[in-house]
Amino acid sequence: TIDPERFRETFERYSEIGRTDADGLHRLALSEEDREVRDLFVSDLEDLGLEVRIDRIGNVFGRAEGTDPDAEPVLIGSHLDSQPYGGRFDGQLGVLSALETLRAFDDEGVEHRRPIEIVNWTNEEGSRFKPALMGSGAFTGELDLEEVLEHADADGVTVAEALDRIGYRGDDPVGPREEYHSSLELHVEQGPKLEDEGLSVGVVEGVFGMAWLEVVVHGDADHAGPSPMYSRKDALVAASDVVGAVRRLSNRFADDVVTTVGELEVAPGSINVIPSEVRFTVDVRSYDDAVVGDLVEAVEREVETACEREGVEYDLEEIWRIPHTEFSPTVAETALAAADAVGASHRAMVSGAGHDASYVNEMTDTAMLFVPSVDGKTHNEAEFTEWADAEEGARVYVETVKRLANA
Amino acid sequence: TIDPERFRETFERYSEIGRTDADGLHRLALSEEDREVRDLFVSDLEDLGLEVRIDRIGNVFGRAEGTDPDAEPVLIGSHLDSQPYGGRFDGQLGVLSALETLRAFDDEGVEHRRPIEIVNWTNEEGSRFKPALMGSGAFTGELDLEEVLEHADADGVTVAEALDRIGYRGDDPVGPREEYHSSLELHVEQGPKLEDEGLSVGVVEGVFGMAWLEVVVHGDADHAGPSPMYSRKDALVAASDVVGAVRRLSNRFADDVVTTVGELEVAPGSINVIPSEVRFTVDVRSYDDAVVGDLVEAVEREVETACEREGVEYDLEEIWRIPHTEFSPTVAETALAAADAVGASHRAMVSGAGHDASYVNEMTDTAMLFVPSVDGKTHNEAEFTEWADAEEGARVYVETVKRLANA
Ligand SMILES: NC(=O)NCCC(=O)O
Numbered sequence: 001t002i003d004p005e006r007f008r009e010t011f012e013r014y015s016e017i018g019r020t021d022a023d024g025l026h027r028l029a030l031s032e033e034d035r036e037v038r039d040l041f042v043s044d045l046e047d048l049g050l051e052v053r054i055d056r057i058g059n060v061f062g063r064a065e066g067t068d069p070d071a072e073p074v075l076i077g078s079h080l081d082s083q084p085y086g087g088r089f090d091g092q093l094g095v096l097s098a099l100e101t102l103r104a105f106d107d108e109g110v111e112h113r114r115p116i117e118i119v120n121w122t123n124e125e126g127s128r129f130k131p132a133l134m135g136s137g138a139f140t141g142e143l144d145l146e147e148v149l150e151h152a153d154a155d156g157v158t159v160a161e162a163l164d165r166i167g168y169r170g171d172d173p174v175g176p177r178e179e180y181h182s183s184l185e186l187h188v189e190q191g192p193k194l195e196d197e198g199l200s201v202g203v204v205e206g207v208f209g210m211a212w213l214e215v216v217v218h219g220d221a222d223h224a225g226p227s228p229m230y231s232r233k234d235a236l237v238a239a240s241d242v243v244g245a246v247r248r249l250s251n252r253f254a255d256d257v258v259t260t261v262g263e264l265e266v267a268p269g270s271i272n273v274i275p276s277e278v279r280f281t282v283d284v285r286s287y288d289d290a291v292v293g294d295l296v297e298a299v300e301r302e303v304e305t306a307c308e309r310e311g312v313e314y315d316l317e318e319i320w321r322i323p324h325t326e327f328s329p330t331v332a333e334t335a336l337a338a339a340d341a342v343g344a345s346h347r348a349m350v351s352g353a354g355h356d357a358s359y360v361n362e363m364t365d366t367a368m369l370f371v372p373s374v375d376g377k378t379h380n381e382a383e384f385t386e387w388a389d390a391e392e393g394a395r396v397y398v399e400t401v402k403r404l405a406n407a
Numbered sequence: 408t409i410d411p412e413r414f415r416e417t418f419e420r421y422s423e424i425g426r427t428d429a430d431g432l433h434r435l436a437l438s439e440e441d442r443e444v445r446d447l448f449v450s451d452l453e454d455l456g457l458e459v460r461i462d463r464i465g466n467v468f469g470r471a472e473g474t475d476p477d478a479e480p481v482l483i484g485s486h487l488d489s490q491p492y493g494g495r496f497d498g499q500l501g502v503l504s505a506l507e508t509l510r511a512f513d514d515e516g517v518e519h520r521r522p523i524e525i526v527n528w529t530n531e532e533g534s535r536f537k538p539a540l541m542g543s544g545a546f547t548g549e550l551d552l553e554e555v556l557e558h559a560d561a562d563g564v565t566v567a568e569a570l571d572r573i574g575y576r577g578d579d580p581v582g583p584r585e586e587y588h589s590s591l592e593l594h595v596e597q598g599p600k601l602e603d604e605g606l607s608v609g610v611v612e613g614v615f616g617m618a619w620l621e622v623v624v625h626g627d628a629d630h631a632g633p634s635p636m637y638s639r640k641d642a643l644v645a646a647s648d649v650v651g652a653v654r655r656l657s658n659r660f661a662d663d664v665v666t667t668v669g670e671l672e673v674a675p676g677s678i679n680v681i682p683s684e685v686r687f688t689v690d691v692r693s694y695d696d697a698v699v700g701d702l703v704e705a706v707e708r709e710v711e712t713a714c715e716r717e718g719v720e721y722d723l724e725e726i727w728r729i730p731h732t733e734f735s736p737t738v739a740e741t742a743l744a745a746a747d748a749v750g751a752s753h754r755a756m757v758s759g760a761g762h763d764a765s766y767v768n769e770m771t772d773t774a775m776l777f778v779p780s781v782d783g784k785t786h787n788e789a790e791f792t793e794w795a796d797a798e799e800g801a802r803v804y805v806e807t808v809k810r811l812a813n814a
């Protein structure tokens with residue numbers, strides 16, 4: 001079983017790297033902070049005597065051999081990158097629950113028939129570099145490796161260059177070397193349900209489908225004074241109409257639909273200049289993939305209407321789409337049984353947030369464990385999980401991994 | 408009279424400093440490019456044998472003595488800073504028409520009774536540092552010098568620091584050393600009227616009143632996936648509602664009203680994060696100062712309504728207000744007579760763009776000359792004035808200054 005003090009101390013140590021003044025985490029994928037936390041992770045894996053390997057997209061693996069050299073391994077872990085000014089629990093708690101699992105096995109000489117591989121996936125968040133779930137998507141072949149290596153951040157730095165800069169462009173080919181038996185990821189819920197029901201653990205049976213759009217509106221810069229209203233082609237006016245429409249889109253669809261504009265940049269961005277160019281993103285989600293398709297079409301219509309109204313041009317690109325996930329009932333049932341065995345209060349649920357486990361599930365039987373997020377708050381420095389819940393989740397995690405690794 | 412070749416060559420030489428790939432100008436106030444163009448201007452003044460002085464806010468003056476040591480001087484000039492990715496004519500053409508005037512007088516040994524002072528005002532544009540017309544506003548006492556020296560750009564660099572960095576925080580006190588007789592500024596129209604009527608020169612009799620607001624909306628960051636629509640406090644949704652309302656505000660007011668949102672920044676600015684903070688600006692203008700006041704109140708109401716609807720908080724600050732200007736009929740009549748004498752087609756008009764001449768008019772009798780802007784386009788790299796019009800404007804300018812300096 002876990003060593004709660006070590007678990008917590010490790011969490012605090014990792015949380016120092018990229019920590020913000022408000023006790024959040026600012027550790028963007030492939031940044032200097034990401035390098036620092038990866039170095040710490042690698043040294044922790046080496047201290048455990050694991051064989052460490054790094055692949056060409058920077059995914060970091062550590063392997064603990066099992067007693068049966070022919071058995072398929074179990075894959076555990078999550079991600080160490082964060083959102084801009086995000087929280088300390090998102091991703092990191094899953095990696096450190098996996099690390100604590102291996103440490104606990106090591107302490108007590110727990111035998112496991114199957115090898116266990118721990119992983120830190122590159123760029124889960126999709127904030128600095130798009131899309132999200134990049135490392136797991138490339139590993140499982142769901143994303144094209146060479147293509148995503150060329151994706152650039154807002155400063156024009158590509159994923160390949162950023163990997164080089166922090167020294168994490170590994171030599172290992174990207175992709176499984178052998179068949180896996182199963183995979184398990186622990187994560188914070190990032191929503192309000194577990195807390196609302198006073199439960200410690202969620203067994204995640206599925207993930208929403210989602211699509212990301214990027215829109216660039218091309219207007220015409222001119223002076224805010226002598227340019228009559230009728231003569232304007234204001235890129236921001238058209239973009240703002242779309243923001244309002246996106247906010248209301250969910251009204252016309254199923255209950256579970258969420259729609260968000262998260263990025264919006266205005267050029268030239270001068271108080272007395274009519275905006276000539278606005279770039280913005282749209283994120284739409286539903287558990288129903290057909291609804292995601294309808295939402296994308298609805299957004300396209302809104303962009304067209306708003307731009308026509310204002311007399312401006314636009315480019316619209318769908319930059320990511322991932323269908324909804326149905327996780328492995330076998331792994332989910334193992335997790336439910338483990339939660340019962342540990343005595344943790346729990347429920348089955350689905351996730352509105354995307355997770356590496358979705359792509360991993362395309363490769364091997366996968367499920368997830370959630371622990372509660374206070375106020376459902378995440379992607380926010382105030383993100384928090386009660387430590388008692390984090391421990392309870394880790395206990396269920398250890399028990400589930402033990403069962404999977406001996407199945 | 409002017410030397411058209413020298414005038415144009417000088418214009419081309421100045422246009423190289425901060426020139427953009429699209430033949431525009433990116434020469435923000437107190438930037439490295441601004442330092443470079445100031446150095447060139449100072450050396451051109453020294454070549455003419457003028458006494459150069461620089462005041463504590465970086466305004467650069469050159470003085471040509473007149474024949475009467477007791478006569479009040481005439482002040483001529485404009486500004487050399489530009490908008491981000493702006494045009495080459497805005498401001499620069501006025502400074503270089505004034506320079507060409509002094510060169511023409513020097514060539515031909517034209518005697519003038521009054522001293523003539525040429526000036527390059529600091530930060531006319533108000534883009535990097537707010538407000539606009541900073542150098543002339545401080546000089547005439549309409550803006551508080553010590554206060555504006557502390558205004559910071561988006562990177563937190565203050566006006567005082569930026570002046571130090573480029574070596575243009577002069578020793579001279581800011582303000583007139585003596586009474587001026589009159590002042591004249593030439594500028595591009597930045598609107599469509601002269602071109603529409605096929606005229607070469609506008610004699611400007613007034614300038615719109617205007618106000619600038621800065622609004623910060625405070626929402627709450629959260630995940631774009633598991634956060635239900637009803638639970639959100641999206642700062643961008645509220646701000647976008649205001650952008651739409653500002654676009655429509657002019658409908659309810661006089662014909663001449665213009666309203667613009669030119670800057671809008673989103674934090675944290677991540678595709679899958681609900682925006683927690685949006686900062687934006689509003690620019691409202693009318694020739695009628697009472698209407699400007701009504702517009703400010705209307706914007707305030709729209710901000711309040713939009714923020715209440717979305718459940719977010721806000722701060723709103725009026726960062727600048729300048730009443731409408733009525734220029735000196737005497738100077739305007741001198742300019743009209745000069746235009747007739749030169750044989751330039753012309754009309755009287757008012758300006759929707761703010762100009763240093765507005766503040767200068769509080770200190771001494773002032774008016775302006777406009778030359779046409781092709782398509783009315785300005786604050787845009789495509790800003791253009793036919794060279795024949797620029798020359799015609801300069802000829803009227805020389806003639807008007809000659810009359811003022813001997814009046
Ligand atoms: N869990 C999480 O924050 N994932 C990022 C990808 C997404 O759902 O937007």
Ligand SMILES: NC(=O)NCCC(=O)O
Nearest residue numbers: 225272531532539760761
């Ligand atoms: N002429 C000009 O572009 N002035 C800047 C101040 C304003 O916004 O009107």
